[in-house]
Amino acid sequence: MEITASMVKQLREMTGAGVMACKNALVETEGDFDKAAEVLRKKGEATAVKKAGRIAAEGTVLAVVEGNKAAIVEVNSETDFVAKNDKFRTFVADIAEQIIASDATTVEALSEEKFVKDASKTVKEELVSQIAVIGENLTIRRFTKITTDGAVVPYIHAGGKIGVLVEANTANASDEIKEALKNIAMQIAALSPKYAIKEEISAEELDKMREITIESALNDTFTLPAPILKGLLEKAVNSNVWSAEDVAVYEEKKNDKYLVNFLSKEAKAALAEIAVADKAEIVENKIFLGLVDGRMKKQLKDICLLEQTYVKAEDGKQTVAQYIDQVAKATGSDFALKSFVRYETGEGIEKKEENFAEEVAKQMGM
DSSP: OOOOHHHHHHHHHHHOOOHHHHHHHHHHTTTOHHHHHHHHHHHTHHHHHHHHTSOOOOOEEEEEEETTEEEEEEEEOSOHHHHTOHHHHHHHHHHHHHHHHOOOOSHHHHHTSEETTEEEEEHHHHHHHHHHHHOSOOEEEEEEEEEOSSEEEEEEEGGGTEEEEEEEEOSOOOHHHHHHHHHHHHHHHHHOOSBSSGGGSOHHHHHHHHHHHHHHHHHSGGGSOHHHHHHHHHHHHHTTOSOHHHHHHHHHHTTOTTGGGTSOHHHHHHHHHHHHHTHHHHTTOHHHHHHHHHHHHHHHHHHBGGGSBOTTOTTSOOBHHHHHHHHHHHHTOOOEEEEEEEEETTTTOOOOOOOHHHHHHHHTTO
16 A cells, blocks of 8 residues: 555554554555554553653763773753762763764764664654653763773762763773773863863854953953042942942942942942943953953862862862873873863753742642
């Protein structure tokens, strides 16, 4: 029997399943819609599609190493309860194994591969089956694979909430080197650096960071250098943008270092507006530029791993870069950080706020 496009469309509208799944079901049942719908339900296709619109922002991150290959993957579920389920965690481990054995570089490509545990189905089909069995929407969100000629170490924090892979250039993948990499991985998990070194940051992003730093400083006027703040205060008083009450407070407390605490919210907002309006003039001030440079340096130290203070530093000052140099010297090894990956479950996903009592009442028809 010929399966037409209109027949596929009709079954898709009935079940919500995918186009190819509908076509295959109709072929299998020789065009019998009821039997085809039953086939889709048995395969979990219809169930999976119905759940596909539901937000999956929980789940787990798993990082594994096999020989010179490593993989880190995030698989999401709707609830933390399912994320702790053994069946779900076994599925995640299978996906990590799939990635290690695969040449795929995207989730889409991975999904079309034969499933490593059962070659009769694809990864996507196994995912659909898991959705049907577990009863929640599940998604393979992202993964990274590393093949190294150095050393790579995985680290999992909080039962899979955060996962890290750290790779080093070294000819000596000794226990001491791996222990150092684990310490660095723990640092990455805790402090979430975005880059290894500041040279990795694009000029465009640096410009944006600097502009935000400038705007932030101008809007927080009482942290500005004293000469600049004094000029802004005098302009506020003389330009009549403050109320008489705030002017009086200023005249009384202008030599008080806690002046900011006595001024009204409106007065402080007006002062910030003056600072922003005078931006072109203020950014030419060398003292102000020194303030901006200092704040930029601090931000870069926060987001660049090698410039961060090593969390286990005995002197409280040693940077991660200095720690790596120390380990290299102690082990007599060439040892340098090459790359790292940090995944945090659900980061960047907007979570739906649920009222559990309301949900239960709805399901019970109350």
